[in-house]
Amino acid sequence: MKVTYIDEETGTVFLRLTDGRTAKISGVDSDALEKGDVIFSSGGRWKQVSNDAWPRSLHVSVVRDILENGTILGEFGSTLLPLSNPEGFPVQKNATVEVDGASVIQRILSDQPIRVRLHPSDEDVSPASFLFKPKEDGLTFDDFGGYRDVVARAKQLIETQLERRAELDEIGARPIKGILFTGPPGTGKTHLARIIAQQSGADFYDISGPEIVTKWVGDTEDILRKIFEHANKSEAGKAIIFFDEIDSIGESRAGDTHESSRRLVAQFLTLMDGFDSSKNATIVIAATNRAEALDPALMRPGRFDWEIEFGLPTVVDRWEILKTGTRKISCAADLPLWDVALRTHNWSAARLSSIWTEAALIAAGDGRKLIASEDFAQAYERVARRPERSKVRARRDD
Numbered sequence: 001m002k003v004t005y006i007d008e009e010t011g012t013v014f015l016r017l018t019d020g021r022t023a024k025i026s027g028v029d030s031d032a033l034e035k036g037d038v039i040f041s042s043g044g045r046w047k048q049v050s051n052d053a054w055p056r057s058l059h060v061s062v063v064r065d066i067l068e069n070g071t072i073l074g075e076f077g078s079t080l081l082p083l084s085n086p087e088g089f090p091v092q093k094n095a096t097v098e099v100d101g102a103s104v105i106q107r108i109l110s111d112q113p114i115r116v117r118l119h120p121s122d123e124d125v126s127p128a129s130f131l132f133k134p135k136e137d138g139l140t141f142d143d144f145g146g147y148r149d150v151v152a153r154a155k156q157l158i159e160t161q162l163e164r165r166a167e168l169d170e171i172g173a174r175p176i177k178g179i180l181f182t183g184p185p186g187t188g189k190t191h192l193a194r195i196i197a198q199q200s201g202a203d204f205y206d207i208s209g210p211e212i213v214t215k216w217v218g219d220t221e222d223i224l225r226k227i228f229e230h231a232n233k234s235e236a237g238k239a240i241i242f243f244d245e246i247d248s249i250g251e252s253r254a255g256d257t258h259e260s261s262r263r264l265v266a267q268f269l270t271l272m273d274g275f276d277s278s279k280n281a282t283i284v285i286a287a288t289n290r291a292e293a294l295d296p297a298l299m300r301p302g303r304f305d306w307e308i309e310f311g312l313p314t315v316v317d318r319w320e321i322l323k324t325g326t327r328k329i330s331c332a333a334d335l336p337l338w339d340v341a342l343r344t345h346n347w348s349a350a351r352l353s354s355i356w357t358e359a360a361l362i363a364a365g366d367g368r369k370l371i372a373s374e375d376f377a378q379a380y381e382r383v384a385r386r387p388e389r390s391k392v393r394a395r396r397d398d
């Protein structure tokens with residue numbers, strides 16, 4: 001314990017424990033101790049020990065702000081805590097300081113912010129950095145097997161919204177702002193969005209929910225706002241803002257969701273409500289594996305009122321998904337694709353695609369440059385034996 005104050009009159013010594021709690025002992029000889037001394041106490045007895053015994057540095061914090069009343073706010077991961085500065089160090093905003101377990105500043109480590117994770121002011125984040133850059137040999141709709149109704153619906157909604165503004169206005173239709181892609185993991189939600197990014201000719205902002213939440217701790221709201229503003233002035237005249245795994249930010253506000261994620265959803269809703277999609281054709285597409293965890297407020301009219309459901313593939317879908325693999329892979333002509341499609345009830349598109357990876361390993365391991373029928377059959381066996389990472393319930397029948 002460290003002596004923080006001595007009341008000479010009553011002989012009471014006030015102390016602070018290493019974890020920030022306080023204590024006092026009375027009846028101490030007034031000259032025995034002075035402020036700042038460190039004592040060790042056990043079983044009602046105490047003795048003075050070297051000041052080095054005090055655990056000085058437990059945490060490092062970056063000073064986020066100093067309020068007018070002098071309160072110093074330090075950043076610890078994604079939280080802010082008031083720091084105390086009894087020694088009166090010349091602390092400035094953005095300095096990196098060492099603090100003990102009771103958030104008392106021990107020394108200044110640097111005038112610069114030193115953080116585990118990047119922070120938007122450390123590295124200037126521009127909304128343009130989220131723009132998807134189309135590639136020469138990028139994905140096409142032919143890379144998406146099966147799910148004909150899903151693809152047709154997505155194309156129709158997006159194309160009409162982006163290309164047929166005048167007609168929609170004439171008709172007096174309310175513009176579509178948000179489309180939600182839902183379905184179990186590995187059913188191609190991200191894959192289809194990537195294809196749309198490549199093919200739509202719109203400015204496509206590719207935002208990963210988990211990344212934006214963890215990487216830009218505390219500043220996500222600012223970034224979201226900038227992206228919406230940027231999209232509204234898009235050069236292409238049409239924009240798509242894609243939020244992958246939106247459940248990471250849009251989790252139901254009921255229950256004990258973290259305060260910051262609650263704020264983020266509120267901010268997101270304000271942005272959705274605030275942007276005028278008729279000025280500059282803009283749509284927001286969001287994908288989630290857990291539609292049931294989403295805040296119902298996101299689904300209100302004028303927000304994500306269109307949902308496209310990616311169920312598990314039917315047998316024909318599975319066959320077509322397997323066939324997309326043959327587009328870029330060197331393989332024999334007689335692969336048992338249909339046979340495998342029949343045997344893979346309840347498999348996701350991602351799991352089906354992993355047969356190709358496995359088949360390539362087998363063929364290459366054997367020194368061959370072409371996948372043979374046996375390789376494919378053997379690869380299927382291997383993937384089938386592997387436990388599935390997450391069991392999901394079938395949504396479609398075959």
Ligand SMILES: Nc1ncnc2c1ncn2[C@@H]1O[C@H](COP(=O)(O)OP(=O)(O)O)[C@@H](O)[C@H]1O
Pocket residue numbers: 143144145146147183184185186187188189190191192320321324349350351353
């Ligand atoms: N319809 C499809 N046709 C071909 N390959 C697909 C299809 N859907 C998914 N895949 C493959 O499975 C992988 C995982 O799919 P992904 O889009 O990430 O699933 P989700 O986002 O729904 O969890 C993709 O990278 C792609 O290789």
Ligand SMILES: [Mg+2]
Pocket residue numbers: 186189190191244245287
């Ligand atoms: Mg995905």
